Amino acid sequence: MDLIIRNARLSDRPAGHPPVDIGIEDGRIAAIGPGLAAQGEVYDAGGRLACPGLVETHIHIDKSRIIDRCAPQPRATYSPVKGVAPIKDTMTLEDTYRRAERTLQECVLHGATRMRTQVEVDPGIGMRGFEAVEALARDYKWAIDVEMCVFPQEGLTNYPGTDELLVESLKRGARVLGGAPRYDTDGPAQIDRIFELAREYDTDIDIHLDVGPTPDGMYVHQVRELTEKYKRGGRVVVGHMAKLSLLPPDEVAKIARQLADAGVAVTVLPATDLFLMGRNRDHSVVRGVADANHLCAHGVNCSLSSNNILNPATPLGDCSLVRMANLYANVVQLDRPEQLTECFDMLTWRSAKLLNLKDYGFKVGNPGDVVVLNAESPKQAIAEIAQPLAAFKNGKRTVRWDAPVLLRP
Numbered sequence: 001m002d003l004i005i006r007n008a009r010l011s012d013r014p015a016g017h018p019p020v021d022i023g024i025e026d027g028r029i030a031a032i033g034p035g036l037a038a039q040g041e042v043y044d045a046g047g048r049l050a051c052p053g054l055v056e057t058h059i060h061i062d063k064s065r066i067i068d069r070c071a072p073q074p075r076a077t078y079s080p081v082k083g084v085a086p087i088k089d090t091m092t093l094e095d096t097y098r099r100a101e102r103t104l105q106e107c108v109l110h111g112a113t114r115m116r117t118q119v120e121v122d123p124g125i126g127m128r129g130f131e132a133v134e135a136l137a138r139d140y141k142w143a144i145d146v147e148m149c150v151f152p153q154e155g156l157t158n159y160p161g162t163d164e165l166l167v168e169s170l171k172r173g174a175r176v177l178g179g180a181p182r183y184d185t186d187g188p189a190q191i192d193r194i195f196e197l198a199r200e201y202d203t204d205i206d207i208h209l210d211v212g213p214t215p216d217g218m219y220v221h222q223v224r225e226l227t228e229k230y231k232r233g234g235r236v237v238v239g240h241m242a243k244l245s246l247l248p249p250d251e252v253a254k255i256a257r258q259l260a261d262a263g264v265a266v267t268v269l270p271a272t273d274l275f276l277m278g279r280n281r282d283h284s285v286v287r288g289v290a291d292a293n294h295l296c297a298h299g300v301n302c303s304l305s306s307n308n309i310l311n312p313a314t315p316l317g318d319c320s321l322v323r324m325a326n327l328y329a330n331v332v333q334l335d336r337p338e339q340l341t342e343c344f345d346m347l348t349w350r351s352a353k354l355l356n357l358k359d360y361g362f363k364v365g366n367p368g369d370v371v372v373l374n375a376e377s378p379k380q381a382i383a384e385i386a387q388p389l390a391a392f393k394n395g396k397r398t399v400r401w402d403a404p405v406l407l408r409p
């Protein structure tokens with residue numbers, strides 16, 4: 001065996017399960033069990049929690065780290081798209097690569113081993129974002145698997161040339177297609193076109209959906225109907241769904257059951273929704289974060305993710321998914337151990353399922369991806385924002401954080 005990670009509490013085993021060893025050979029998990037005897041490199045997890053890597057299901061690395069370039073806007077009419085669109089000409093391929101690289105590095109340092117990143121494609125940015133992220137994904141394959149979701153941020157039906165660029169990016173290998181109907185003059189037409197393209201190029205779908213000041217006119221019903229009509233269940237994700245936070249629980253439960261039946265998953269993006277929602281009010285500002293645990297309870301698969309880092313949609317951030325889940329737990333007011341454990345699931349196996357990753361998890365034969373966190377349980381990791389201390393990708397160590405030590409006099 002090339003590597004043995006000893007004394008690890010596996011995140012996908014029941015609470016109280018004793019620590020075990022993970023043996024990795026040729027980049028893949030070769031054995032899991034107590035007291036594995038073998039030669040090779042050893043890492044002692046010391047009874048800490050290990051997961052098969054955190055999964056960032058929704059982030060925009062191509063437009064991260066631009067907040068300092070964007071003009072200030074009035075609070076009430078604030079629009080992230082209006083902030084980014086005028087500076088797209090500054091986002092060259094090299095500039096995009098460099099910014100995205102710093103963000104990708106931070107994601108890896110905070111325990112991510114898999115990622116779906118949204119990539120904007122339109123005449124303003126051309127294929128520069130696509131090409132920068134494509135190159136970056138290749139260059140960082142040693143640390144993280146990056147999948148691109150191409151999408152029209154500034155509208156599809158109202159922005160001539162965007163459709164052609166989306167088609168080009170699908171022909172050049174993008175496996176996921178996104179959307180943002182809120183920023184289209186004809187949102188329903190955009191959604192129809194996304195489903196049409198997804199069928200033609202056989203891609204999964206991951207759409208930004210239902211952010212706004214009232215729960216009226218939710219697009220999610222159209223997305224669900226098209227998912228059912230075209231039998232795309234299990235391959236459709238809707239991100240944000242902030243409007244669900246404006247509905248009473250029984251109405252949310254009804255929508256959740258419909259989404260679960262159709263096979264539509266939900267990604268909640270707490271930092272962005274907290275930052276953008278409630279701009280129509282100057283007091284009693286709504287939180288605007290959908291309760292993913294409530295959705296899970298009604299059968300929907302959910303993930304929690306970062307969305308943006310240091311740009312007008314999300315001016316703050318550190319790429320820590322564990323911190324994001326802690327923020328979310330505060331906002332939706334969770335305190336029970338099983339609820340916090342479920343938050344950890346929404347960074348790990350639930351996220352992997354949402355991305356249709358077939359080789360994720362602590363199972364013999366799967367990639368030797370292991371992240372050790374400075375906690376003993378998933379619940380503790382979320383409650384205390386546990387730092388990842390070590391990460392391994394395909395059996396090779398990629399991250400080292402030393403646990404802090406108190407120096408007594």
Ligand SMILES: [Zn+2]
Pocket residue numbers: 058059060118208239307
């Ligand atoms: Zn997004």
